[in-house]
Amino acid sequence: MSTIRIGIAGYGNLGRGVELAIRQNPDTELACVFTRRAPESVQLKTPGVPVYRLDDAAAHADEVDVLIICGGSATDLPVQTPALAKLFNVIDSFDTHARIPEHFANVNAAAADTGHLAMISLGWDPGLFSLNRLYAESILPNGKTYTFWGKGVSQGHSDAIRRVAGVKRGIQYTVPIEAAMEAVRSGSQPELTTREKHLRECFVVAEEGADKAQIEQDIKTMKNYFDQYDTTVHFITEEEFERDHTTMPHGGFVMRSGMTGDGETTHQMIEYSLKLESNPEFTASVLVAYARAVSRLAAEGAVGCRTAFDVAPGYLSPLSPEELRAQML
Amino acid sequence: MSTIRIGIAGYGNLGRGVELAIRQNPDTELACVFTRRAPESVQLKTPGVPVYRLDDAAAHADEVDVLIICGGSATDLPVQTPALAKLFNVIDSFDTHARIPEHFANVNAAAADTGHLAMISLGWDPGLFSLNRLYAESILPNGKTYTFWGKGVSQGHSDAIRRVAGVKRGIQYTVPIEAAMEAVRSGSQPELTTREKHLRECFVVAEEGADKAQIEQDIKTMKNYFDQYDTTVHFITEEEFERDHTTMPHGGFVMRSGMTGDGETTHQMIEYSLKLESNPEFTASVLVAYARAVSRLAAEGAVGCRTAFDVAPGYLSPLSPEELRAQML
Numbered sequence A, B: 001m002s003t004i005r006i007g008i009a010g011y012g013n014l015g016r017g018v019e020l021a022i023r024q025n026p027d028t029e030l031a032c033v034f035t036r037r038a039p040e041s042v043q044l045k046t047p048g049v050p051v052y053r054l055d056d057a058a059a060h061a062d063e064v065d066v067l068i069i070c071g072g073s074a075t076d077l078p079v080q081t082p083a084l085a086k087l088f089n090v091i092d093s094f095d096t097h098a099r100i101p102e103h104f105a106n107v108n109a110a111a112a113d114t115g116h117l118a119m120i121s122l123g124w125d126p127g128l129f130s131l132n133r134l135y136a137e138s139i140l141p142n143g144k145t146y147t148f149w150g151k152g153v154s155q156g157h158s159d160a161i162r163r164v165a166g167v168k169r170g171i172q173y174t175v176p177i178e179a180a181m182e183a184v185r186s187g188s189q190p191e192l193t194t195r196e197k198h199l200r201e202c203f204v205v206a207e208e209g210a211d212k213a214q215i216e217q218d219i220k221t222m223k224n225y226f227d228q229y230d231t232t233v234h235f236i237t238e239e240e241f242e243r244d245h246t247t248m249p250h251g252g253f254v255m256r257s258g259m260t261g262d263g264e265t266t267h268q269m270i271e272y273s274l275k276l277e278s279n280p281e282f283t284a285s286v287l288v289a290y291a292r293a294v295s296r297l298a299a300e301g302a303v304g305c306r307t308a309f310d311v312a313p314g315y316l317s318p319l320s321p322e323e324l325r326a327q328m329l
Helices: A013-023 A054-063 A076-084 A097-114 A128-139 A155-162 A178-185 A212-220 A238-244 A279-299 A321-327 B013-023 B054-063 B076-084 B097-114 B128-139 B155-162 B178-185 B212-220 B238-244 B279-299 B321-327
Strands: A004-009 A028-035 A051-053 A066-069 A117-119 A143-149 A167-176 A198-206 A230-235 A250-260 A266-276 A304-306 B004-009 B028-035 B051-053 B066-069 B090-092 B117-119 B143-149 B167-176 B198-206 B230-235 B250-260 B266-276 B304-306
Touching: A004 A013, A004 A054, A004 A279, A013 A028, A013 A279, A013 B250, A028 A054, A028 A279, A051 A054, A066 A076, A066 A279, A076 A097, A097 A117, A097 A304, A097 B321, A117 A279, A128 A143, A128 A250, A128 A266, A128 B128, A128 B279, A143 A167, A143 A178, A155 A167, A155 A198, A167 A178, A167 A238, A178 A250, A198 A212, A198 A238, A212 A230, A250 B013, A250 B279, A266 A279, A266 B279, A279 B128, A279 B250, A279 B266, A321 B097, B004 B013, B004 B054, B004 B279, B013 B028, B013 B279, B028 B054, B028 B279, B051 B054, B066 B076, B066 B279, B076 B090, B076 B097, B090 B279, B097 B117, B097 B304, B117 B279, B128 B143, B128 B250, B128 B266, B143 B167, B143 B178, B155 B167, B155 B198, B167 B178, B167 B238, B178 B250, B198 B212, B198 B238, B212 B230, B266 B279
Parallel strands: A004 A028, A004 A066, A028 A051, A117 A304, A198 A230, B004 B028, B004 B066, B028 B051, B066 B090, B090 B117, B117 B304, B198 B230
Antiparallel strands: A143 A250, A167 A198, A250 A266, A266 B266, B143 B250, B167 B198, B250 B266
16 A cells, blocks of 8 residues: 655644654655745755745645645634645644634635545644544533643743733743632532633743833733733743743643433543643644545545544544454454 | 434343433434333333334334344344344444454344444443544554553452352442553553552452351452452441442543654653443443434445444534534534
């Protein structure tokens, strides 16, 4: 069987993670990388793989079985995924939950028109967390679902900190509140406010001479980002920042607390959790497993847009259905 | 849209659980119950639903969209599922892992020959735990998977206790060892022996005048069931047994400890757990969600045998694909 030729569009943290995940999956290979930078400025970790200008993607459509688009959800993916779905079978990790229906419609139209298969919003949330919400709610219809995030780096909140005057470097950790999680696990199905579920911890390197009290005040009162949370701000040196805060851990919990039985008094608890030392590397691993699924489904003739909800789990595994039943069921 | 007419074959703990789960799913209804007992001796919780002799099932095939077979895996299901798959779309919870390929082949032949759809080995292990092993291993190919069971009642081990001379009543709890789970969560990927993963806790009501020391000795040395474990035996009164040990809690943990990144040094942890106050009620809830999937897949023309690996998650939910994308992704 020939290997699945994966292309990467966008060579940032996520794109580099995809490159590394491909190495762990012997039935896949890295075909090429597309970039908006000057191709000669991009140094891949994989020798001998071509780097092309993203604008030239159409010329290389037949070199790729599945293209993994590694742009950002705010401005890149809404444009890139529909455009590239006209040329390739594509995958993205679009994670602006509220705009998923619109993105789905745009990508579906582009892919269906041109006979391609697209999968959007893969990763862990949306992605694996969504799958767990779906399975758990289908199985326990009488219940309540809770999602907690962290402890981990929120890119959006870190960006917000860095826009505050006097901040040289900054990072924000979202921290789930243990007492809230324990209340959920008890089966009491609590109503939890935003403040009760998560707290926000910031580490800031201030510019020389900056007013730290003002920085702290500006962060803690920032609308939507921090004002609804208990936020702590720690000022640290640039050396401490370099030493302790340059990785991107994340994770979280999906919990379903449900009731079954006569009178619905039997408590049943489903919990799924991730503890990730690297968010982009893990997300990349999810994308590559789904690239296998896209390649197989496309070979079966599937076209248009799909999400994780539409793909039978067996498509993700390199094992055959017989092997899966014998070894993993 | 008409409701899904579900039949139940076998009205024990699991069958009663299915009856209760149907009440929680307004798009399903209980069509009838088949039993090996005298039908007039079976009192359902649902008024107006007919109870038929299992031997007469063929006469009622057109009253049922999906039949959930609630027999035991040792002797019932290997015979019942292939036989009933010739008459109905069927679901079972066959859980003898080693014999799944053989059971699959038998059921597949029966269902495919007669144009029916069958799903086997549903529940939580096999079932939801299998799904989690599959997703996690597909996403983190470099890693190690651990399954822990409990704390919960093992029916097989409880039956074994009750066969010991001098035992009037007995129940066995499988208990996962916290230190082993913590070692897994640390990312060290330990090699764990059977004894290191679980211990076995037995509660026994002895017959009057029985030799308790002998009972304890007989249990602890029982080959395969107890000899490889640290086992404790507690002697209690019949009143204590009645008060504290007549429910069927269970649960467990599936953990995948994997490595990603350059040099594969980044630790990533996936954990799934269930904490169930009633094992049969929860298993029944899984079966009813999959009955929805079977009904839909059969309407699309699917025939033969399937497992949880073959069914896209969206088929389990009463929500439409549009609703799922908008609300749950």
